[in-house]
Amino acid sequence: MLKFVVRRLVQLVPILLGLSLLVFAWVRALPGGPETALLGERATPARVAEVRRAYGLDRPLYQQYGSYMGRVVRLDFGQSIATQRSVASEIRRRFPATIELTLAAMVFAIGLGLPLGFLAARRAGTALDQLSMGGSLLGISVPVFFLAFILKYVFAVKLGWLPTVGRLDVLRTVSHPTGFYVLDAVLTLDFPTLVDALRHLVLPGIALGTIPLAIVTRITRAAVLEVVNEDYVRTARAKGLTAGVVNRRHVLKNAMLPITTVIGLQTGLLLSGAVLTEIVFAWGGMGSFLYQAVFDRDFPVLQGGILFLAVVFVLVNLLVDISYGLLDPRIRVR
Amino acid sequence: MSLAAAEAAALVVEEGGSLRRDAWQRLRRNPSAIMGAALIVVFVAVAVLAPVLAPYSPRAADLSGIRPGFVPGPSAAHWLGLDQQGRDELSRILYGARYSLLIGVVSLGLGASVGMLLGALAGAFGGWVDNLLMRLMDVMLAIPGLLFAIAVAAVLGRKLSSVMIAIAVVNVPIFARLLRSSMLSQRESDYVVAARSIGVSRWRIVVNHILPNAVAPVIVQATLALATAIIDAAGLAFLGLGSADPGTPEWGRMLAETQRYLQSSPQLAIFPGLAIVLSVVGFNLLGEALREALDPKLRR
Numbered sequence: 001m002l003k004f005v006v007r008r009l010v011q012l013v014p015i016l017l018g019l020s021l022l023v024f025a026w027v028r029a030l031p032g033g034p035e036t037a038l039l040g041e042r043a044t045p046a047r048v049a050e051v052r053r054a055y056g057l058d059r060p061l062y063q064q065y066g067s068y069m070g071r072v073v074r075l076d077f078g079q080s081i082a083t084q085r086s087v088a089s090e091i092r093r094r095f096p097a098t099i100e101l102t103l104a105a106m107v108f109a110i111g112l113g114l115p116l117g118f119l120a121a122r123r124a125g126t127a128l129d130q131l132s133m134g135g136s137l138l139g140i141s142v143p144v145f146f147l148a149f150i151l152k153y154v155f156a157v158k159l160g161w162l163p164t165v166g167r168l169d170v171l172r173t174v175s176h177p178t179g180f181y182v183l184d185a186v187l188t189l190d191f192p193t194l195v196d197a198l199r200h201l202v203l204p205g206i207a208l209g210t211i212p213l214a215i216v217t218r219i220t221r222a223a224v225l226e227v228v229n230e231d232y233v234r235t236a237r238a239k240g241l242t243a244g245v246v247n248r249r250h251v252l253k254n255a256m257l258p259i260t261t262v263i264g265l266q267t268g269l270l271l272s273g274a275v276l277t278e279i280v281f282a283w284g285g286m287g288s289f290l291y292q293a294v295f296d297r298d299f300p301v302l303q304g305g306i307l308f309l310a311v312v313f314v315l316v317n318l319l320v321d322i323s324y325g326l327l328d329p330r331i332r333v334r
Numbered sequence: 335m336s337l338a339a340a341e342a343a344a345l346v347v348e349e350g351g352s353l354r355r356d357a358w359q360r361l362r363r364n365p366s367a368i369m370g371a372a373l374i375v376v377f378v379a380v381a382v383l384a385p386v387l388a389p390y391s392p393r394a395a396d397l398s399g400i401r402p403g404f405v406p407g408p409s410a411a412h413w414l415g416l417d418q419q420g421r422d423e424l425s426r427i428l429y430g431a432r433y434s435l436l437i438g439v440v441s442l443g444l445g446a447s448v449g450m451l452l453g454a455l456a457g458a459f460g461g462w463v464d465n466l467l468m469r470l471m472d473v474m475l476a477i478p479g480l481l482f483a484i485a486v487a488a489v490l491g492r493k494l495s496s497v498m499i500a501i502a503v504v505n506v507p508i509f510a511r512l513l514r515s516s517m518l519s520q521r522e523s524d525y526v527v528a529a530r531s532i533g534v535s536r537w538r539i540v541v542n543h544i545l546p547n548a549v550a551p552v553i554v555q556a557t558l559a560l561a562t563a564i565i566d567a568a569g570l571a572f573l574g575l576g577s578a579d580p581g582t583p584e585w586g587r588m589l590a591e592t593q594r595y596l597q598s599s600p601q602l603a604i605f606p607g608l609a610i611v612l613s614v615v616g617f618n619l620l621g622e623a624l625r626e627a628l629d630p631k632l633r634r
Contacts, residue, residue, distance in 0.1 A: 029489045149607065269478070275481055279573070309477075
């Protein structure tokens with residue numbers, strides 16, 4: 001097991017090296033540099049040269065890449081050109097928002113998708129099955145920004161139940177020791193803030209969680225159908241175990257392998273790719289942050305941020321692979 | 335030709351055709367395939383016939399009924415009402431199908447061909463070619479898809495072709511890996527071993543035996559990827575990365591521009607949104623049905 005993890009981590013190195021080169025080349029291929037975004041109308045050749053020198057952009061590319069990588073291995077991503085704060089501290093500030101949103105989306109997806117997929121499989125061919133399969137096809141077909149629009153229109157504009165943007169009411173000033181607003185509210189025993197933070201999570205969580213919901217439902221249904229016809233399930237039933245015990249211990253436990261894989265992969269995707277949802281709901285996470293950095297030509301933020309998200313993505317996938325071994329002892333032996 | 339040889343030849347033809355014919359039979363009997371195909375036919379027909387079907391020009395503005403924060407809703411003259419700039423909403427949606435279809439087909443065609451070429455090279459040669467190409471694909475896959483597309487589109491500037499290339503680039507590693515793994519699974523199959531044992535050249539085995547059999551999952555993926563391409567194109571347009579021409583009737587852009595009319599005129603966002611959903615559902619339905627038809631094991 002340890003050997004497997006180490007080997008996977010070693011395999012990661014060339015991928016990350018390639019990725020850092022790709023991102024490095026990409027930001028420099030963007031039309032205009034940080035100086036045009038920073039100076040705008042006030043750009044004179046002298047000032048442009050000054051800004052480029054200040055950020056080391058006048059040096060040869062290989063030198064820039066060398067010093068960039070030299071800092072990256074010490075986990076120093078440099079300083080954001082737009083906000084003048086270190087990229088690391090910006091990530092520390094925004095990544096919790098993305099994690100919080102991802103968790104909300106996955107709670108929605110798993111909480112609804114697992115039972116729905118299970119029921120659909122147990123009642124395969126019935127109206128419930130067809131409805132849930134049709135629903136999940138619709139779920140993967142709706143663009144997230146359109147779904148967000150509908151949700152906002154129904155629950156915020158028409159019914160007035162939930163807020164449409166942000167993570168907290170703008171009038172609320174509270175301290176954020178961890179950056180996870182829900183956790184912060186629990187830690188400081190601030191009940192009204194907790195409710196407010198949770199209310200702000202509902203709509204973006206549903207919008208972002210709909211595609212994972214569709215996928216979890218489908219994979220659960222398929223996995224359960226695969227297992228229910230196995231001999232050991234028949235045996236378990238034959239020896240008189242109750243339906244509940246058979247479902248829990250024999251069916252679900254064996255069906256969990258593909259389901260866990262999908263949940264893990266989806267979580268990795270959401271952590272790294274919630275650009276649209278974050279923008280539509282003005283959610284101050286990594287997605288909207290990097291999107292803004294594209295327009296600010298904020299080279300350090302793009303280089304550091306994308307590398308960071310890619311590492312997260314690859315690590316989550318590694319965790320998924322490791323979890324195979326925990327869920328299925330047969331794989332551990334091999 | 336002896337009778338036995340002729341019989342054998344006929345048998346081979348029948349065997350060769352039967353898999354595909356079986357798949358076609360299964361597809362024809364699947365109601366969701368019919369529904370998906372119907373949606374796609376309507377979508378393509380609207381795209382092609384937009385100038386004939388659309389009652390107005392998608393750019394002609396009639397500002398007489400527009401007041402700040404208010405746009406006229408559906409009426410007899412304008413079935414879906416006017417947009418915030420006094421243009422006929424129905425005409426814009428009909429013309430929007432052209433952009434969706436064009437971006438989807440071009441970007442997928444481009445991405446899938448480059449991806450399949452790389453995948454076929456990796457699968458056919460193996461060794462260091464395979465290793466190098468697949469590590470490159472790993473790097474590309476490590477970047478979140480939409481962010482990658484945004485990155486590419488931002489480099490190329492605000493043009494329709496940027497969106498196409500951006501979505502194509504995202505598709506390259508997906509198709510490369512898919513075709514490669516599908517080829518690898520064919521490589522060990524009995525008929526390939528048989529061909530190799532009677533001395534068929536490596537090149538001919540790849541071209542005549544492995545590729546035709548490995549292509550089924552690619553067809554399925556292509557159909558589903560068209561759905562994703564339409565969503566991604568709409569997403570990029572929504573983010574303002576589409577064509578620089580503000581009059582372009584792209585569905586994603588129409589949705590983005592009407593966000594401020596959420597309260598007064600939700601129909602301005604609902605109609606283009608529904609257009610996206612319906613076309614995407616069409617490709618997803620057909621893709622799923624194709625997957626079932628080509629791989630009967632999946633059918634339940």
